[in-house]
Amino acid sequence: MSKLLNVKIVGIGKVVGSKIMTSNELGRKMGIKDDWIERASGVYSRHYIDKAIGESALTLGTKAAQLALEDANLHVSDIDCIIGASGSPLQAIPCAAALFQRELGLETSGISCFDVDTTCYSFPLALFIASNLVQTNVYKKILIISADTPSPTLDIAEREVRALFGDGAAAVVVTQTPEGEQSKVHHFKLNTYSEGADYTAIKGGGTLKPPNDLETKPEDNVFQMQGKKVFKTAVRYLKPFLEDLEEETGLTNSDYKFIVPHQTSKNGMEILRKYGFGKDRVANHLRDHGNCIAASIPMVFHDYIKSGQIQRGDTVLLFGTSAGLSLGALSITY
């Protein structure tokens, strides 16, 4: 058993891009006439940012942070650390957290800003790191922001990728759990199998294939996914991963009210049934959000909290596969 961290999510907020893109409309744009998109991806509609009104990962993440603070009854100046936990960079330098700090009006506050990244599983990683830093009193109130807006980059992506992704953001505030309350972070597990590092990748955007390099092709700057290979590799490692998790936590799948998975794809979520998570216990908003990269887990977590399906005292499993290729699990009592 791992050491329990007395940490509580005291506020959560979520924002999506203001344009709704149905699969029908997207199919027309892509020149696909039948209902292939919805059948293949399980996505009926997804939200896209509207660049014409200035929407971006920065504006969505900032708004989500403001909603999380409001939800926590806190003022922005109460925060003493911001962790950026997006799956795709906002810009190469500096870290996203610093950009959010400025948007939140904290540009002279001095509060700590840094990012953590394990692509789609960045949010639970950030939540676990934040929990350690709150537990040891390094910080009192940490704001975590995940914001991913892939839509403007998808024009030349393969149709499988284009079908799946949407734009959104979510944020939480975490503090120590007040005396007498049950909120806890139980256990973190992250297994990375880089044999799959090329299965989901944007090979550009950094020093290996710099944007201005003539050898860098436009497709290097676009998300590339070999969906079947990801699925096959993840499934191969999933059973031992969940068995080890059970042994390490002492919790079986029936101890979780919900599994809150990364919204990978229809198949990626249906497979969880095989491991004891029936459809009614799998948090899912893929149909009208698509896959929003690292923002997906906190976004769907938000929706299940706000609808009352996840309540204080419920134990849930934040689970995900991500580029790397990684499998991640964080068990918490909300």
Next chain:
Amino acid sequence: MSKLLNVKIVGIGKVVGSKIMTSNELGRKMGIKDDWIERASGVYSRHYIDKAIGESALTLGTKAAQLALEDANLHVSDIDCIIGASGSPLQAIPCAAALFQRELGLETSGISCFDVDTTCYSFPLALFIASNLVQTNVYKKILIISADTPSPTLDIAEREVRALFGDGAAAVVVTQTPEGEQSKVHHFKLNTYSEGADYTAIKGGGTLKPPNDLETKPEDNVFQMQGKKVFKTAVRYLKPFLEDLEEETGLTNSDYKFIVPHQTSKNGMEILRKYGFGKDRVANHLRDHGNCIAASIPMVFHDYIKSGQIQRGDTVLLFGTSAGLSLGALSITY
């Protein structure tokens, strides 16, 4: 006083690009005839990767990791976590740690991989996070890798930037401190002032200015620095930062055998004298390395350990300014 973490750096390795670029030669390339570069930057020569023989941030970081493991008398399979701590991304997705894992031959190992980022101060941040995770037994032996190779992107950069930067990598392995030894991590402090977020930036490389977007200009993909503004802002915040640090740690500047600063620039390091760190106590290899972004702090730390100037039991301060704009300090007993 903060809680001391019983954590030890058991191995350290460093690698530089194999080409040496003197300021004279660089000046000729840039069409600058006098010795402006060395006078302005304090850099006589810096190392560049040789792309013709396949060198990159990936190969440099991997080699540094292998040297750190050798230095620790460990096999690569002893590691249970890799943290990427570069200042510039290797590629947008996945995280650098996963790419290093594959290069190290650990692609089916499942060991955890993630990145942390606060640009030039990413290494001490990673060391502090690793220390927390080692102290609480989440991981036993963590490998941290910082690798930055800006040289191929500098062609169209301003001359101040072009003069300053070099390519290098460093890595460490951290574990719990064995019984009876003194190694410790004392205190972490990171103050971010995003009023300076634009003073040092690469605005491209992410979703805000995607590489393929026609509105993204080539200069958006290049490091831009307003050196005077960085310096002025950092100096304005430095005095209260160091005073707070002293109060929080109970350590005065005379308790540190060395300050190990980010190798920002000649001026950026000389200013430390004003705060009690005379030249003989400031770790400095700027003259023949330049500024290697996040790799600089562990690289110069490596050089002072290997030369015997920093020994077991010495207390040192890993200090830096970074894009964000941030000031960071991590006090450790080596």
